[in-house]
Amino acid sequence: MSLLSLFNTLGLGPDGWGSVLLLGALMTVVLTLAALAIGAVFGALIAAAKLSRWRVLRVFGDFYTTVFRGVPELLVIYLFYFGGSSLVTTVGQWFGADGFVGVPPFAVGAFAVGMISGAYQAEVYRAAVIAVARGEIEAARAIGMPTLTMFRRILIPQVLRYALPGIGNVWQLSLKDSALISVTGLAELLRASQIAAGSTHQYFLFFVAGGVLYLAMTGVSNRVFGRAEAIVGRSFKRNFARN
Template sequence: MTVFEMFGFGSEGWGSVLLLGAWMTLVLTLAALVIGALFGGVVAAMKLSRLRTLRVLGDAYTTVFRGVPELLVIYLFYFGGSSLVTTVGQSFGADGFVGVPPFAVGAVAVGMISGAYQAEVYRAAVLAVSRGELEAARAIGMPSLTMARRILIPQVLRFALPGLGNVWQLSLKDSALVSVTGLAELLRATQVAAGSTHQYFLFFVAGGVIYLLITGMSNRVFGRAEARVGRSFKRNFARN
């Protein structure tokens, strides 16, 4: 079988398997980024809180999920979650092992890891917002929700975009670890193709190239987003 046939989209080719794996990687990473944004926003608010208890809890979250190896977190969520579901199922009369969905577990695990990094990005972005603008808004009696919508959130997103691009790349690489659960993402698809054809070097190089292509496209998307947000702020500044 030639190289073109192995990477083709016919009955004996692995092209469609690799593309589906790449699509699964993108969907998993996007889901993890959204979940991480929810956790990261809450944890960032906790770390900025005046209450010491909330700050300690926020610091504990970021310390644990940035300090524990990502693979160990995925193992704990997948096998620990499966054990918990099995125990609950057996209490209701179910027999045998009950597994948890690999995609859901992978998205939550990678998302919570991502949330630890996003929390620091959001916290730094909030601290970068000019205190004078917020004080001026309070001085004229602007409601808190209006101040957040018109001043705080737009500037936080502007300052956070570069950091979120880095977090996306981290989550993209962490998604490869979810292959240990059997989810058919890009790394798992590459492993299956390499094992079936015994062309390990060829398919692993192909998998690496696909990851680099995804990374390159992601960099362009975030770069354009940063440029667009920067232009909008310049226009608003010129109007004022």
């Protein structure tokens, strides 16, 4: 393949597949953001359960993290997508619907990856809470600080500071897991690469192009999280110096 033909094939013109790959990359980022947000909610709840004084909550938290970290991600996606479709179809038949009723691939994919992400985020938040100095919490209670104020001014800022590196790792994990959503037909980056490769029969070219885009997203993500960690670190140093 000549260099000109390569540029035309990967270009943004009417005969190129560049726009398809870029839209797939955008879908991957949006899907990962949605999954990370869903995982943050589940992760916070499970972390609270694992730190609870109630044994039943701790057992439930351990069960959740064990299941979603131990079961293969692809199997979880299959269970949510195909199992969810079967459930919706059965319920629809109860109300007179005919035929198969599918579930939205984006919503199910984001929820499935979010549940997986939540298992890892739970451990990140739990470790961050444990890392907060107990003396600060005891001092806040000793002066009669309300619980909500203590959470807002002492616990949450420090938990976010300690958790940020781990959240960056979970983001990278979710970014890669999003490629598995291609089995549902959602046109994220891997699916877009498969479509382009199948249409042109240039499999090596488009899978390499997809890999390059994944690496580009990973590199940008590392820079963003590195910058965020630096900003949070400087903020805590300034607050410590003032105190």
